[in-house]
Amino acid sequence: MxxxxxxxxxxxxxxxxxxxxxxxxxxxxxxxxxxxxxxxxxxxxxxxxxxxxxxxxxxxxxxxxxxxxxxxxxxLTRERYPAWFGEYVELEARALSVVSYDPHVLKGLLQTEDYARAVLAAYCPTFDEDEVERRVQARLDRRTLLTRRPAPTIGVVVEEPVLRRPIGGRAVMRRQLEHLADIARMRNVSVQVMPLDREVHCGLDGPMTLLETEDRSSLAYVEGQGGSMMLTDPHEVSAMAQRFGVLRAQALSTSQSLPLIERLAGEL
The missing domain is CATH 1.10.260.40 (lambda repressor-like DNA-binding domains)
Incomplete structure (x- = not known):
């Protein structure tokens, strides 16, 4: 893009x-x-x-x-985010709630510096070193949402293979999983793992994020290889919210997910 x-x-x-x-x-x-x-x-x-x-x-x-x-x-100054993503970042920073399903990599909000750098360095076509570092910093800046006051409600469903793929190497992935476990212990955050033994679930169409904005409106953000878009149509957003609710029911509970994350970190 x-x-x-x-x-x-x-x-x-x-x-x-x-x-x-x-x-x-x-x-x-x-x-x-x-x-x-x-x-x-x-x-x-x-x-x-x-x-x-x-x-x-x-x-x-x-x-x-x-x-x-x-x-x-x-x-000279640069945009901190790609233009197509800037509007989402602004809304995310002020959101009352952010929930997402992540089937490929952990969402930027949850990434450590080294994990983010490894993900961005793998992009194709490649970014130059300055661009990678700029985007890493932009992702780190977004993490202030986790500790913002008043605290937003954050919910994540992540595929188990995402936690098993050693992006950046074993040491980087271990620190990433330890960081994710710390986030999962926060009172305003729920992290659920979709286990490998689930033969099918309702998230097979790909990643999605749902926001409740400060004015109590709801929107969805979807992304893929061909592009990304914001959805504001109430019917589309409602359907995606229903889908996410079913995903949560199909995933491991938060009390089951945290020990799994800790165990996977310990295996690296």
Whole structure:
């Protein structure tokens, strides 16, 4: 998915493009001097990529910017989240309740720093190192929801294979499971495991998250390989809420799930 840049990145990109075209320099030529590909130059010009210090210095000289590029650089900021996810994060931060079903990986809200880094490093197409670290920090920042006052109600149903896959290696996964166990002990949080011996259940369509917002309205967030979307239609949200209720009934109870999480951590 394409990430939409901040206003400052877009303005910087427009400046670079204007100066480049005025100097008759192609993207290939500028990229060759700055050690960037043609497509990376295009991303900078569209405001979709943060330029490196080396690119700024190179572009300043090659495009005869007379100080304009260096002057603009200190004001560059990035969006902390992809544009399609920003609205959800804002609603999540103020939500009265957040419940989710996670069949593939633990949701970002529950991830440790190392687990989040391993998940993001595995993305394809790959993120560069700076992008991985930016997204890791964004996920860590979201964890303030867990200890917010007044405390939101948080409920999670997670597939047992998610807890068994050693993402990041055994040590990283052990710390992640220990962290999850700590969260599961919080009074406002319920963590339930969907065990492997459940032959079928009603969550086979994929992950889902349900929010109750501060104005008491309900919405759902669903994601997949092809994209993500927010659902606000009352009938769709109600159907998903019913599905999640059945999932909870089909999963292990919280009192059964915590010992399983602790046992799996101890096996690593």
């Amino acid at each position: 394409t990430e939409t840049g901040s206003p400052s990145l877009k303005m910087f990109g427009a400046l670079v493009r204007s100066l480049r075209e005025a100097q008759g320099v192609s993207r290939d030529e500028l990229g060759a001097e700055a050690s960037y590909s043609k497509s990376q130059i295009a991303m900078i010009e569209r405001g979709e990529r943060m330029p490196s210090r080396g690119f700024i210095d190179c572009a300043e000289l090659r495009l005869d910017a007379r100080g304009a590029i260096r002057a603009a650089a200190p004001f």
